[in-house]
Amino acid sequence: MSHKLKVGELQEAYRTDEEIWRIFTIVLSTKSVKSSTYKFALMKALIENLYNVNEDCELTYNQLVYTFAKMYWNLVVKNNLLEHNSNKQKKAKVVTVIKAIQQRYFIPDDLMFDTLDDSIQLELTNKVKAVMKENVFGALYGDTNGVFYAFNHQVEVLRLHPTVHQFMMKYQRLIIYLTNYHMAKMIDSLNEVPDTNGLLNKIESIAKRTSLKPFEKLLLSYFDSCCFYCQKPLKMGIRETHVDHFIPWSFVQSDQIWNLVLSCNQCNLKKSDKLPFRAFVDVIMERNEVLRETGDSQVARWMENYRRDKVGLLYEYAVRNGFDGVWGPG
Ligand SMILES: [Zn+2]
Structure with missing residues (x-):
């Protein structure tokens, strides 16, 4: 089970755009075992941080966790979209974590993630990080056969394959559309969404912050x-x-x-x-x-x-x- 891994090595061979497209398409399509919306959210977090990488194409877990937590906060608290697992008996852990914090501090539904009190935000991101270590980094790593990135739970760093990084910048707009579309499709199938037409717009804006x-x-x-x-x-x-x-x-x-x-x-x-x-x-x-x-x-x-x-x-x-x-x- 790749999602239980604590370290994932990068498959370092050179990759052509065609190869990367093929893996990307399989990840998004139903061919891969899609147990939750996590992989879409991680893909979106990678895109949001494409220009934050250091010289070695590395991102810290903290950078990715912040984006990931912000997106689920918007989905769960603001939009009340609670089902993110194909197994409906089991709530996605990230939802449980966010709901627990919201209830403990009596946080209203319209409070945005980036306006949360620093200490609450820290508590939340630490918990979300634990979820990502257990269920997210390893899972997408497995789905991409180790071609997209390496990761290490100990030093909390994810390193993108340089060719994949370039690929993502080159086709960024298309990748965003595709990821949003497939994420919306899955959320729609798991939740009772009253207005399906508005859903894609919501998914498009979950990465936004409230205020600049x-x-x-x-x-x-x-x-x-x-x-x-x-x-x-x-x-x-x-x-x-x-x-x-x-x-x-x-x-x-x-x-x-x-x-x-x-x-x-x-x-x-x-x-x-x-x-x-x-x-x-x-x-x-x-x-x-x-x-x-x-x-x-x-x-x-x-x-x-x-x-x-x-x-x-x-x-x-x-x-x-x-x-x-x-x-x-x-
Ligand atoms: Zn002017």
Whole structure:
């Protein structure tokens, strides 16, 4: 039983895109024994953290657990979708863990994961981590025949196969669609969903956080209060301050400070789901260097795996994934 493994070695041979597609398709399809929605959630957590890997393509369990816990919090607490196991006699452990914490601290259904009190969030993520160690990392490892990643419970690190990492960036948009679709399909079959049409939208948004306010506050404390794109001042109550994902959220699926800029409401709305003009890549790279030099410990944590070429790389991959509409203030 591969999900009981504590260490999984990587099958290090070179893999072609065709081979990786084949494994990915089997994981998503009914051919694999799909006992729970865990594999979809882990796949989504990997995608959200694709740009957080270090030079060795490694991610810490803590990075993945945070995303995984946030997604199930949204599913279980906010959307009341409680069935995640094909064996309905047995509730998925992650659901039991989340429900227990919600009840113990009398947390209302509409409270979002990222606004939970730090100590409660820590208690929850530690418990979710234990579930992932027992039932998640090993299971997907087994389903992918050790081709996608290696893992080690002792040092709590997951290492992606470099070719698989590139593959995921190259086909990111398609992989997100496919994973969301299959996850929604399974959740629909296990739960009494009153509005099936809305379900896919819910699955698409479970990775989102409620508020980008902490980022806004931090950016305002280090930079002039003006729009990154049109340079107009944000104060004086004329224009609202928005936090904009430089590379659209629908592509990155995560909130990285190095990809966030202050923008006026008008630019933010007009830019919407488009990429900004390529010339802005240099501007945000310079902005990020300033951010890095602030010496702020919070920023240092948020930018731990940031490299100078990251936004440029992301921009290229977004274009390759079909983001061809570019926008600039005019
Ligand atoms: Zn503007």
